[in-house]
Amino acid sequence: MPNPALHSIHVHPVKALRGQAPREAVVEPWGLAGDRRWALIDDAGKVVTQREYPRLALAAAELLPGGGVRVSASGLEPLTVTVPEPAATTIARWSGEKIETVPAGAEARAWFSAYLGEDVTLVHLDDPAVRRPIDDPPYGRPGERVSLADGYPLLLTTAASLDALNSLIEQGDHPGEGPLPMNRFRPNLVIAGTEPWAEDDWKRIAVGEVTFRVAKMCGRCVVTTTDQQTAERGKEPLRTLGRHRRFGGKLIFGQNLVPETTGSIRIGDPVTILE
Helix, strand or coil: CCCCEEEEECECCECCCECECCCEEEEECCEECCCCCEEEEECCCEEECCCCCHHHHHCEEEECHHHCEEEEECCEEEEEECCCCCCCCEEEEECCEEEEEEECCHHHHHHHHHHHCCCEEEEECCCHHHHCECCCCCCCCCCCECCCCCCCCEEEEEHHHHHHHHHHHHCCCCHHHCCCCHHHHCCCEEEECCCCCHHHHCCEEEECCEEEEEEEEEECCHHHHECCCCCCECCCCHHHHHHHCEECCEEEEEEEEEECCCEEEECCCEEEECC
8 A cells, every 4th residue: 555645635715615626735723724714604693504505515715815715606706805804803603602703895795695595794714813712622722723614723534434435335225325525525635545544543643744633533414415516415425424433423534633833735745644
């Protein structure tokens, strides 16, 4: 088997929207540069995602220099949104957290509200170092920060584990739903050259010269059943994960990472298992 290496990189500038797959990225303390610094909230301040609106999978966000985004979707003219001035903030509510964010302008609100058919506001996390500590004891540590990702700075998956999962799906009740592509799991880093499920035992890794703490297994939700090309939902992979990858009541695929150092990573970088 070849040595583990970084197979692909994925950055999602707006939480829940289609992202980008650059050849290299900068690792910051709270995640990949530009990843999930924007999100949508409803009029009650609740962060909305593909859980509530599968159609968000069909809208795309492109990261622009300076941290702005260009959003696009069928039926609407693309819109460029610049980083708003932090003159006024609004609370975004996510899984019991209250996160201070900066709302984008009325044009972005109108664009996304027209797309979803519901009133929503685009918000920006201006300073993760101040705004959002990792709030998940005992897995988060003092001083660690995160963007608007679900809970941790990065999500890692492996190509071998996806192959193994697809084999299990093929043997199950809904073989016609497979094989599933990796975008169902919306990872940041995909590693090739491992054994299936090897990542279950990792505690610390290095990708190139950047080191990460493997904080916690990633419990999966209904978003993984959403076809990222059509927004249609099925039964997989949750049905198969429930039969074969249930740990502590959660259905597991992938590992959450916290950067220990910062720097640039590139496709092809060697991956070293440190612990």
